[in-house]
Amino acid sequence: MSSYSFWRKGEVKRFELFRGGGDKTEYLFAAALALIVVGALYLTLKTVIWPAPQSYGMKWAQCEKCKAEFQVDADKHPEIINGETPASKKQDCPKCGAKRSAWIMNACPKCGKNFVRPSVLHPGAKDVCPFCGADYLKALTEKIRSETGNK
């Protein structure tokens, strides 16, 4: 007898075992259980790995031509969040109608007022809040630290 026919026999036996063993309700129960487990796993993964889409809310912008300040819905302007350079995030001004003339402003982590970061306008410039004089990056780091509880 060749090893091939031996293998085939084993295969048939295994097949018969599969068909014969257990009744239908047992399979149904197992299938339902598997479905529940997969469903729960999916929901867990969904909330942990793919959280609900985050809302970026309204961002302040300032037109460099007319100096008007206005709010833009960041969710409707993904370039505000995804733009690679500050210039790529610029918005059209609703006041004077200039195209891509408004810089996105940042809120001071200390006093909460919005301003166009100096380093955005002049690369290398120190980001200091024009209202309270806080060092933007330093204040931001401190704020994040106090919010996450890391000391």
Ligand SMILES: [Zn+2]
């Ligand atoms: Zn303007």
Ligand SMILES: [Zn+2]
């Ligand atoms: Zn400030």
